[in-house]
Each structure stands twice: as C-alpha cells, then as structure tokens.
Amino acid sequence: xxxxxxxxxxxxxxxxxxxxxxxxxxxxxxxxxxxxxxxxxxxxxxxxxxxxxxxxxxxxxxxxxxxxxxxxxxxxxxxxxxxxxxxxxxxxxxxxxxxxxxxxxxxxxxxxxxxxxxxxxxxxxxxxxxxxxxxxxxxxxxxxxx
Amino acid sequence: xxxxxxxxxxxxxxxxxxxxxxxxxxxxxxxxxxxxxxxxxxxxxxxxxxxxxxxxxxxxxxxxxxxxxxxxxxxxxxxxxxxxxxxxxxxxxxxxxxxxxxxxxxxxxxxxxxxxxxxxxxxxxxxxxxxxxxxxxxxxxxxxxxxxxxxxxxxxxxxxxxxxxxxxxxxxxxxxxxxxxxxxxxxxxxxxxxxxxxxxxxxxxxxxxxxxxxxxxxxxxxxxxxxxxxxxxxxxxxxxxxxxxxxxxxxxxxxxxxxxxxxxxxxxxxxxxxxxxxxxxxxxxxxxxxxxxxxxxxxxxxxxxxxxxxxxxxxxxxxxxxxxxxxxxxxxxxxxxxxxxxxxxxxxxxxxxxxxxxxxxxxxxxxxxxxxxxxxxxxxxxxxxxxxxxxxxxxxxxxxxxxxxxxxxxxxxxxxxxxxxxxxxxxxxxxxxxxxxxxxxxxxxxxxxxxxxxxxxxxxxxxxxxxxxxxxxxxxxxxxxxxxxxxxxxxxxxxxxxxxxxxxxxxxxxxxxxxxxxxxxxxxxxxxxxxxxxxxxxxxxxxxxxxxxxxxxxxxxxxxxxxxxxxxxxxxxxxxxxxxxxxxxxxxxxxxxxxxxxxxxxxxxxxxxxxxxxxxxxxxxxxxxx
Numbered sequence: 001x002x003x004x005x006x007x008x009x010x011x012x013x014x015x016x017x018x019x020x021x022x023x024x025x026x027x028x029x030x031x032x033x034x035x036x037x038x039x040x041x042x043x044x045x046x047x048x049x050x051x052x053x054x055x056x057x058x059x060x061x062x063x064x065x066x067x068x069x070x071x072x073x074x075x076x077x078x079x080x081x082x083x084x085x086x087x088x089x090x091x092x093x094x095x096x097x098x099x100x101x102x103x104x105x106x107x108x109x110x111x112x113x114x115x116x117x118x119x120x121x122x123x124x125x126x127x128x129x130x131x132x133x134x135x136x137x138x139x140x141x142x143x144x145x146x
Numbered sequence: 147x148x149x150x151x152x153x154x155x156x157x158x159x160x161x162x163x164x165x166x167x168x169x170x171x172x173x174x175x176x177x178x179x180x181x182x183x184x185x186x187x188x189x190x191x192x193x194x195x196x197x198x199x200x201x202x203x204x205x206x207x208x209x210x211x212x213x214x215x216x217x218x219x220x221x222x223x224x225x226x227x228x229x230x231x232x233x234x235x236x237x238x239x240x241x242x243x244x245x246x247x248x249x250x251x252x253x254x255x256x257x258x259x260x261x262x263x264x265x266x267x268x269x270x271x272x273x274x275x276x277x278x279x280x281x282x283x284x285x286x287x288x289x290x291x292x293x294x295x296x297x298x299x300x301x302x303x304x305x306x307x308x309x310x311x312x313x314x315x316x317x318x319x320x321x322x323x324x325x326x327x328x329x330x331x332x333x334x335x336x337x338x339x340x341x342x343x344x345x346x347x348x349x350x351x352x353x354x355x356x357x358x359x360x361x362x363x364x365x366x367x368x369x370x371x372x373x374x375x376x377x378x379x380x381x382x383x384x385x386x387x388x389x390x391x392x393x394x395x396x397x398x399x400x401x402x403x404x405x406x407x408x409x410x411x412x413x414x415x416x417x418x419x420x421x422x423x424x425x426x427x428x429x430x431x432x433x434x435x436x437x438x439x440x441x442x443x444x445x446x447x448x449x450x451x452x453x454x455x456x457x458x459x460x461x462x463x464x465x466x467x468x469x470x471x472x473x474x475x476x477x478x479x480x481x482x483x484x485x486x487x488x489x490x491x492x493x494x495x496x497x498x499x500x501x502x503x504x505x506x507x508x509x510x511x512x513x514x515x516x517x518x519x520x521x522x523x524x525x526x527x528x529x530x531x532x533x534x535x536x537x538x539x540x541x542x543x544x545x546x547x548x549x550x551x552x553x554x555x556x557x558x559x560x561x562x563x564x565x566x567x568x569x570x571x572x573x574x575x576x577x578x579x580x581x582x583x584x585x586x587x588x589x590x591x592x593x594x595x596x597x598x599x600x601x602x603x604x605x606x607x608x609x610x611x612x613x614x615x616x617x618x619x620x621x622x623x624x625x626x627x628x629x630x631x632x633x634x635x636x637x638x639x640x641x642x643x644x645x646x647x648x649x650x651x652x653x654x655x656x657x658x659x660x661x662x663x664x665x666x667x668x669x670x671x672x673x674x675x676x677x678x679x680x681x682x683x684x685x686x687x688x689x690x691x692x693x694x695x696x697x698x699x700x701x702x703x704x705x706x707x708x709x710x711x712x713x714x715x716x717x718x719x720x721x722x723x724x725x726x727x728x729x730x731x732x733x734x735x736x737x738x739x740x741x742x743x744x745x746x747x748x749x750x751x752x753x754x755x756x757x758x759x760x761x762x763x764x765x766x767x768x769x770x771x772x
Contacts, residue, residue, distance in 0.1 A: 081179050
C-alpha cells in the first residue's frame with residue numbers, strides 16, 4: 001500500500017492536470033480566441049509607490065475594479081504580473097481607460113488616469129499595463145502589446 | 147553535547163530558501179503571472195499556469211518566436227522550485243532533469259545540476275545531491291557561484307565529510323551575502339571534524355558579525371546560542387554567559403538563550419546574576435517550554451540565595467501556573483479530540499499572513515490552538531499540517547470545479563436553445579449569398595485571365611464599348627443586307643459601310659493600349675471591395691463556426707471531467723480524514739508528553755513550596771533563637 005504522502009502528491013498531480021483541462025475548457029467556452037482580450041498589470045521596476053486600486057473601462061464600460069492586498073502588492077513589487085481582466089470584445093479598435101489609485105512613500109494619495117486604444121485582431125489579444133508612481137521618473141501608465 | 151546537537155540540526159538549510167527564478171526583464175506575461183501566484187505562496191495556481199505555458203511551448207514549431215523562449219530555462223527551473231514548495235517531491239526536479247539532459251550550453255546545464263542538487267538536498271537525498279553536484283563542470287554562472295559552494299559545503303556536512311566542508315567554506319568566507327551563514331556553518335563543520343577549539347573560535351567570530359536583516363540576525367543569534375551551549379556543557383560558564391548575552395532579546399532564539407544564560411550563571415553559583423535573564427524570560431508566553439522551565443528555576447535561584455520566603459511565594463505561583471497550563475493542555479487535547487483543532491486550522495481568514503499561528507494561539511475561545519506554536523516547531527508536524535491545508539484547498543477547488551461544470555452544462559444548453567432554431571435560416575441565407583459572392587469572384591477572375599491573355603494576343607474587339615459593339619453589329623447587318631450586288635447604289639453603300647468599319651477598327655486599334663490600361667485600373671479598383679467582401683465572408687464563417695463551437699462537442703469532455711472530479715473528491719475526502727487523524731494523533735501525543743512534563747514540574751513546584759516554607763520557618767525560628 002502506498003504511503004499517505006505519496007497519495008497526496010498523486011492527487012495534487014491529478015488535480016493540476018484537471019485544473020489545466022478545465023481552464024482550457026473555460027477559455028474555449030467563455031473566452032474564445034476570436035474575441036478574447038486579457039489585460040495584465042505589472043509595476044515598473046524598483047517602483048516604491050503603494051498601489052491601492054486599479055479600475056479599467058473598455059469602451060466606457062467598467063470591466064475591472066481591483067483593490068490590492070499587501071501580499072498582492074508585494075508580489076507585484078517582486079516582478080509578478082497580475083491578470084486583472086479576461087473578457088470578450090469584437091475585432092477592431094477599442095478604447096481602454098485606466099484609473100490608478102495609490103499612495104506615495106510619504107503617505108500622500110495620488111491618482112493617475114490613462115487613455116489608450118488597442119486593436120483586437122482574430123487571435124487572442126494580450127494587453128500589458130505597466131504602472132509607475134509619479135516619483136519614479138517613468139510614465140505613470142504604459143501600455144504594451146504582446 | 148546533546149543540546150548542542152539538537153541546535154545544530156536546524157541551521158543547515160538556512161540561506162538556501164528557494165526563490166522563483168527570474169532573469170532580467172520579463173517578456174512573457176503568463177510566466178509573470180505564474181510568478182505573481184508563487185510570490186503569494188499560491189503554488190497550485192503558479193504550477194498550473196506554468197505547466198500549461200511550458201506544455202504549449204514544447205509543441206511549438208518555432209519556439210524561438212514565443213515570448214517564453216526568453217525565460218525558458220528560468221521557467222523550467224521555477225517549475226521544480228514550485229513543485230518542491232507545493233510539497234510534490236516526486237515531481238520536483240523532473241523539469242530540471244529535462245533541462246539537464248537537453249541540448250543546452252554548459253552554464254545552463256551547470257545551473258540545472260545545481261538546482262537539482264538543491265532539491266535532492268532539501269528532500270534529504272544526499273547521495274543524489276552529491277551525484278548532481280558531481281555533474282557540474284566548466285563554466286558556472288557568476289550569480290550562483292556562492293550558492294553552489296554553500297550548498298556543496300552543506301551536503302558535505304550532512305554526509306559527514308566535514309573536512310571537505312571546511313575547505314569549501316574557508317574559500318567562501320569573502321562572500322558578503324552569505325557571510326553569516328558561512329561563518330556559522332564553518333563553525334559547525336569544524337566541530338564535526340573533531341576540532342572543537344577551532345569551532346569555538348569560529349562560532350565566536352560568527353556570533354559577532356555585523357548583521358542588519360532578520361535572517362542574518364537570526365543566524366548570528368544561533369551562532370551565539372550554539373557557542374554558549376557548547377561552552378556551558380564544557381563548564382566554561384563565564385564565556386558561555388558572554389556568548390548567550392549577545393543573543394538578540396526579541397529573536398527566535400532569545401528564550402533558549404535567556405534560559406541558558408541563567409543556567410550558566412547558576413552553575414557558577416552566581417544566582418543573583420542568573421535571575422537577571424530569568425526574570426526577563428519568566429514573563430514571556432507561558433506555553434513556551436523554556437518559560438515553563440524558568441518558572442521553576444527562578445524560585446530555585448531565590449532558595450539558593452537563602453531567600454526562602456520569596457522562593458516559597460514563587461513556587462506557589464509556579465504551582466498555580468502549572469495547574470493552569472495542565473488545564474489548558476487538557477482543554478487543548480479535548481478540543482483536538484472533538485475535531486476543533488483541524489477546523490481552526492482551516493479558517494480561511496486565519497491564514498492571511500505569516501503570523502497566523504501566533505494569532506490563532508491567542509484566540510480566547512480556541513483552546514485547541516494554545517500549543518500550536520510548539521507543535522509547529524516540529525518539521526514533520528509542519529509538513530503534515532501543510533499537506534492537510536493543501537488537501538482542504540484541493541477540496542474547495544474540486545467543489546468549485548463541480549459547480550463550474552454544472553454552469554458549463556447550462557451555458558451549452560442555453561446556447562443550443564438559442565442557436566438551433568436560428569442557424570438553419572441563417573445557413574440558407576448564407577448559401578444564397580455564398581453563391582452570389584462566388585459568381586462575382588469567378589467573374590473577376592475570368593476578367594483578369596482575359597486581360598492577362600490580351601497582353602500576348604491583343605484583342606481590340608474585347609475592349610469595344612457598348613456603343614461600338616452595337617455599331618459594329620449594325621454595320622455587319624447592313625453588310626449582310628447589301629449582299630454582293632453589283633448595282634452602283636449597292637456598291638456605293640458597301641463602300642460607305644466599309645469606311646465605317648474601317649473607322650471603328652481604327653478607333654479600336656489606336657486606342658487599344660489606353661483601353662487595356664484603363665481596364666487594368668478598373669480591375670484593380672475591384673480589388674478593394676472584393677477584399678472587403680472576402681473579409682466579411684471570413685468573419686461570417688468564423689462567427690458561424692464559433693456559434694457551433696460554443697455548444698457542440700463538449701459533452702464527452704464534460705462527462706469525463708465530472709467523473710474525474712467526483713473521483714478526486716472522494717479520494718481527497720478520504721485523504722483528509724487520514725491526514726487529519728494523523729495530525730490529531732501527533733498533536734495529542736506531543737501534548738500528552740508536554741502534560742507529563744508539566745505534571746512533573748507541578749510536583750517539583752509542590753515540593754518546592756513545602757521545602758521553601760520549611761526552610762523559611764526554620765530560618766525564622768533560628769533567627770528567633772538567636
């Protein structure tokens with residue numbers, strides 16, 4: 001009879017496989033590649049601002065409003081990238097409005113907004129947003145295409 | 147030496163904390179997403195994301211064009227790290243082995259071997275770790291050189307090759323980042339190599355190294371604690387006290403250091419000086435074993451100083467405290483047996499940050515968690531507990547997946563209900579439009595072919611306008627009617643018709659090139675609307691396919707997944723029960739051992755009370771007699 005630890009590792013493996021299959025199924029059913037858009041958020045390198053919240057509007061519609069926990073902020077600061085939104089849009093040009101709320105090192109509040117346009121083609125669209133505090137010397141919100 | 151050995155065992159892995167690998171600027175968002183989860187300790191999500199990314203990457207025809215290509219080695223290494231963090235030892239290292247055996251350059255292969263060795267070391271597979279280290283030859287990436295030597299030394303220490311470890315660690319002394327760990331481990335290696343005097347001097351140096359971050363402070367404290375314990379055991383109480391005094395008062399080793407510092411003084415008959423660290427310790431968390439020991443040690447010191455009244459009082463307090471602690475241990479054991487311990491551990495909100503164990507212990511209504519910190523000190527208990535929490539996490543995921551599969555079924559059913567009545571009509575209209583589009587496309591193609599042919603075989607008549615064609619046909623009809631009569635009138639009319647044809651032919655021939663050019667221009671002008679039509683056509687075909695794909699062909703996959711999820715849920719339930727039972731048993735056994743010790747301490751306190759009162763009374767009567 002196999003040990004308990006071995007069985008636990010096995011169920012973890014099986015669950016990871018199932019999770020991957022379910023994610024693919026979910027993607028096919030809910031976000032087919034023809035309409036899929038995914039928006040990612042990362043912090044500019046070595047930025048010290050405290051990110052509190054991000055709101056996203058696509059074509060004037062609020063699609064995401066995310067408030068960050070200390071753990072999530074730490075993960076972003078270490079270089080992690082958050083997938084903040086996955087949804088569907090038609091092919092063509094779309095307007096993306098980004099609203100960022102945060103705090104500076106000294107504790108002062110700051111807010112920034114950015115307006116961008118992205119083009120949705122037939123393949124899935126990945127949009128990356130790089131956020132920076134006003135003191136970093138970088139542009140507050142930068143949009144990148146992947 | 148027993149106490150020293152126990153202390154040494156904990157320090158080997160320090161400084162080898164596994165960090166997810168990142169190299170340079172991030173170019174692959176999904177790899178970044180995996181790191182985002184890993185940095186939060188969400189290793190399941192990190193692994194799922196990265197497994198999927200790597201699986202997709204490995205089937206690409208041109209992987210060098212994929213954004214993951216920039217991070218592929220880091221990604222493979224990170225999978226191994228995440229698997230180890232997720233306590234999947236069997237799988238950990240599999241991806242790294244793939245890198246090791248793949249066609250990669252020397253530096254990457256050496257890094258893979260280093261990471262594999264590190265995994266084996268953490269799993270306690272020391273021979274495998276040595277084998278992996280033996281594969282490292284040639285160029286080693288600069289950023290891992292220090293960690294590699296440190297790991298090599300640790301493996302040598304763990305395999306009893308202390309002499310080899312000393313040689314490696316001496317070379318590593320100049321590494322600023324690892325300075326504290328190297329200094330400490332060198333002391334341990336010297337001690338294990340049978341060079342106690344050199345070990346003492348080395349640990350003395352390690353205990354006085356500058357440190358600013360929590361890890362360096364902790365290893366410095368550990369050096370002082372080990373050194374103090376060694377010196378105490380060898381009877382060098384004064385130097386032991388000096389070393390123990392250097393331990394940071396708020397650090398994880400402070401309770402042990404305060405206890406031992408007091409014993410160092412007490413052993414040198416300096417009871418008044420022993421009371422200084424002990425009186426600091428005595429007010430700390432009463433579930434801590436060192437605190438419980440000092441609660442008896444303090445009245446013992448007062449008794450040794452002939453302050454029997456105070457000793458009696460403090461033995462009385464100790465008696466009371468041990469009684470309370472025994473009650474708390476009993477409450478903990480009872481609560482654990484009632485299954486409340488496991489329930490407390492799985493409270494979602496309790497595990498938000500790293501201090502959850504401490505916060506749980508302080509919950510007034512949760513006796514089952516009073517001694518959790520002490521239980522957590524055992525590595526086996528920690529692993530078992532984390533596995534239990536992982537299983538709980540899997541159970542909630544599996545339940546959520548079941549709900550998702552039900553939702554997918556609903557979506558598919560509703561989409562079917564929506565599309566099935568609409569699609570036949572849409573398809574019929576599309577077929578009609580499709581044939582019309584097809585005809586137009588064919589017409590254009592035919593025209594293009596004719597124009598192409600006219601470049602080599604000119605046909606001016608093909609480029610005649612409608613009027614010219616009518617005129618040509620009228621002339622032909624007139625010529626036909628005139629026939630071949632020789633009367634002068636007919637002859638004159640035939641000549642006129644011939645002039646007209648000649649004029650028409652002249653026009654067609656002389657304007658041929660211009661007309662051919664114009665025809666090409668017009669043909670090209672057709673391209674834009676036909677392209678737009680073609681795009682609309684493709685978009686429609688895609689949308690039409692998407693409509694079908696949105697609800698057809700999922701049944702078998704969903705049925706199979708549901709079966710697998712149900713099966714996994716059953717297995718998880720069974721494993722949770724077994725793992726939970728094991729944790730409860732370990733916890734109850736440890737608490738019962740603790741209870742036994744508390745009962746012994748209670749007895750000692752009871753005896754101390756009686757003895758101190760006795761001595762106090764005797765001293766009083768002696769004083770009265772005088």
